[in-house]
Amino acid sequence: MVRKSFFLLAAGMLLLLTACTSREPLPQEDEQPASRTVALTVWGAQEDEELLKELFASFQKQYAGQADFEFTYQAQSESGCKDALLADLEGGPDVFAFADDQLAALAAAGALAPLEDAAGISGANLPAAVEAASVDGTLYAYPLTADNGYFLYYNKAYFTEEDVQSFNRLVEAAAEAGRVVTMDWSSAWYVYAFFGNTGMEVKINDDGITNTCTWNSTEGPIHGVDVAQAMLDIAASPGFANLPDTEFLAGVQDGSVAAGVSGVWNAVAVEEAWGENAGAAKLPTFDCAGQQIQMASFSGCKLIGVNAYSSEAEWAARLAEWITNENGQARRFAVRGQGPSNIHAANSPEVQGSPAIAALLAQSEFSQLQRVGGKFWDPVSEFAGNMALGNPSGDPLQAQLDKLVEGVTAR
Numbered sequence: 001m002v003r004k005s006f007f008l009l010a011a012g013m014l015l016l017l018t019a020c021t022s023r024e025p026l027p028q029e030d031e032q033p034a035s036r037t038v039a040l041t042v043w044g045a046q047e048d049e050e051l052l053k054e055l056f057a058s059f060q061k062q063y064a065g066q067a068d069f070e071f072t073y074q075a076q077s078e079s080g081c082k083d084a085l086l087a088d089l090e091g092g093p094d095v096f097a098f099a100d101d102q103l104a105a106l107a108a109a110g111a112l113a114p115l116e117d118a119a120g121i122s123g124a125n126l127p128a129a130v131e132a133a134s135v136d137g138t139l140y141a142y143p144l145t146a147d148n149g150y151f152l153y154y155n156k157a158y159f160t161e162e163d164v165q166s167f168n169r170l171v172e173a174a175a176e177a178g179r180v181v182t183m184d185w186s187s188a189w190y191v192y193a194f195f196g197n198t199g200m201e202v203k204i205n206d207d208g209i210t211n212t213c214t215w216n217s218t219e220g221p222i223h224g225v226d227v228a229q230a231m232l233d234i235a236a237s238p239g240f241a242n243l244p245d246t247e248f249l250a251g252v253q254d255g256s257v258a259a260g261v262s263g264v265w266n267a268v269a270v271e272e273a274w275g276e277n278a279g280a281a282k283l284p285t286f287d288c289a290g291q292q293i294q295m296a297s298f299s300g301c302k303l304i305g306v307n308a309y310s311s312e313a314e315w316a317a318r319l320a321e322w323i324t325n326e327n328g329q330a331r332r333f334a335v336r337g338q339g340p341s342n343i344h345a346a347n348s349p350e351v352q353g354s355p356a357i358a359a360l361l362a363q364s365e366f367s368q369l370q371r372v373g374g375k376f377w378d379p380v381s382e383f384a385g386n387m388a389l390g391n392p393s394g395d396p397l398q399a400q401l402d403k404l405v406e407g408v409t410a411r
Contacts, residue, residue: 038067038315043076043085043096047265051335052323059322067315078302082106090309094316095323099148100132100301101370103141104208112140113308116317124326129341132301132369141303142324145332146346147264147339149299149367150190151359152284153252154259155179156277164279167234167286167295170259175239179258182243182251185231185388188380189298189370190261193283194231196296196368198222202408204373211373213408216401226289228397231387233287242388267337267356280359283366299367301341379407 044052056071063069074093076084081098086109098106106112115121118139122130129143154164158177163169167181174181184190195202199220202213216224234240243251249266251257252273261283262270271278283295304324310316322328329340330348339357340346351357383404386393391400 035065035067037070038312039070039072040095040312040316040319041072041074041093042319043074043081043093045078045097046075047336048097049073049075051332054335055323055328055331059319062322063318069315085111085307089307092307092309094307094310094312095320096305096307097144098141098303098305099370100141100303101372103133103303104135106305107135107140108208110308112305115139115142117321121321124343125341126343126346129301133303141305142320143301143341144304144324144329145302145338146341147357147360148302149297149360149363150193150261150263150283151297151356151363152259152281153262153266153270153356154279154281155274156279157274158258159279164259164281165284166292167284168237170284171234171237171239173239174258175237177258179256180239180241180251182241182248182257182260184244184248184261185235185242185384186244186381188377188384191380191384192298192368193261193295194227194286194288194293196298197294197366198227198288200224200227202372202376204371209373210411211376211408213376213405215408216398216405218398222289222291222293224401225397228383228387228401230286230288230293231384232391235388235390242385264337264339264354264356264360267354268335270356271337278355280355282359282362294366297363297367298370299364300370302338375410376408379404382407 042052052073053071056069060069076096078097078099081096082102082105085092085096085106089109089111103112121142122139125143126146129146130139133139133141133143152164154170158179159170159173163173171181192202195215199222200214200217202211202215204211215227218224235242241257243260245262245266248257248260248262249269252260252270267280283297285292285294304320306313306316306320324342326342326344329342329345332338333340333345333351337354337356339360340351345351383400386400391397
């Protein structure tokens with residue numbers, strides 16, 4: 001009987017010990033709950049990949065312990081962002097970069113929601129950038145840059161200060177040196193330069209969709225055909241090349257390009273290639289109907305948006321703020337040469353001393369905020385492409401301009 005009781009007692013103690021040791025250990029008082037994984041997809045320009053990944057790493061460090069982040073970067077041009085995003089809004093990125101002329105359409109489609117910290121963001125950025133990121137006074141996006149415009153890069157080894165005052169003289173001097181001056185006439189964004197200061201106009205109508213365009217005008221001191229002929233004269237020079245931006249930069253690096261129209265995104269690469277000979281200036285004048293016409297430009301800002309359908313909206317907003325804050329924009333300037341919209345970053349000695357930024361500021365007097373409807377781009381590119389080839393069709397210039405205006409103003 002005693003032996004039986006002993007075995008029962010031993011068995012009970014064993015069961016009790018097993019039960020105690022099989023329990024989950026209690027957390028210590030200073031232990032933190034395990035952080036969850038936050039997955040964020042970001043769209044940005046291909047050229048921004050390394051910079052964005054650097055900012056992802058610093059963001060992860062800043063919020064270490066609060067979440068484990070999985071970042072997915074996908075290359076997407078800022079100019080094509082709207083169409084790509086609206087094709088699959090719910091399946092799109094959490095954070096994305098885009099040009100400011102797409103803001104109204106994205107907000108109207110419900111892709112963007114008003115920002116919660118609008119006052120703080122507005123106070124930290126240049127007024128023009130805040131305006132570009134707003135619709136009817138409501139802030140929908142985070143300003144990223146205030147430099148989305150273009151000007152002239154030139155190699156001082158081939159041109160005098162007088163040469164860079166005239167586009168026609170530029171191409172003449174380039175031809176004499178066996179080099180070329182480039183401009184992308186396949187992009188209507190750049191073609192605006194020839195029409196913007198002639199008294200003719202293009203603008204979006206109050207409906208936010210259609211355009212008004214008078215580039216075929218036969219009234220006033222400068223007619224549409226005068227501009228078309230001026231473009232033909234430039235294109236006929238062996239010192240001119242109609243090249244996209246990527247080929248401009250390749251030509252700078254291989255020595256075949258002596259000057260070209262581009263923007264601050266190429267500042268670092270141009271300075272690396274040309275060294276102390278790297279120059280930058282406002283756009284020159286061009287010969288038109290016996291006059292010197294100052295070349296115009298479109299201007300704008302780059303913005304960062306947070307997808308209103310993001311499942312991680314709070315973290316996406318924090319990341320957007322991180323990319324666009326003073327430190328993020330200062331780093332962007334250092335790596336990409338892009339002009340900050342953040343007031344403190346823009347006023348830094350490094351930014352103020354940049355030749356590219358100085359050229360952009362000089363050109364700003366002759367620039368216009370880009371506000372055109374979607375029907376603007378293709379007709380203008382088609383027309384300018386024909387001018388770049390020397391008008392091989394032989395069609396009358398007035399007829400081509402009438403066709404351009406018909407396309408731009410189509411409903």
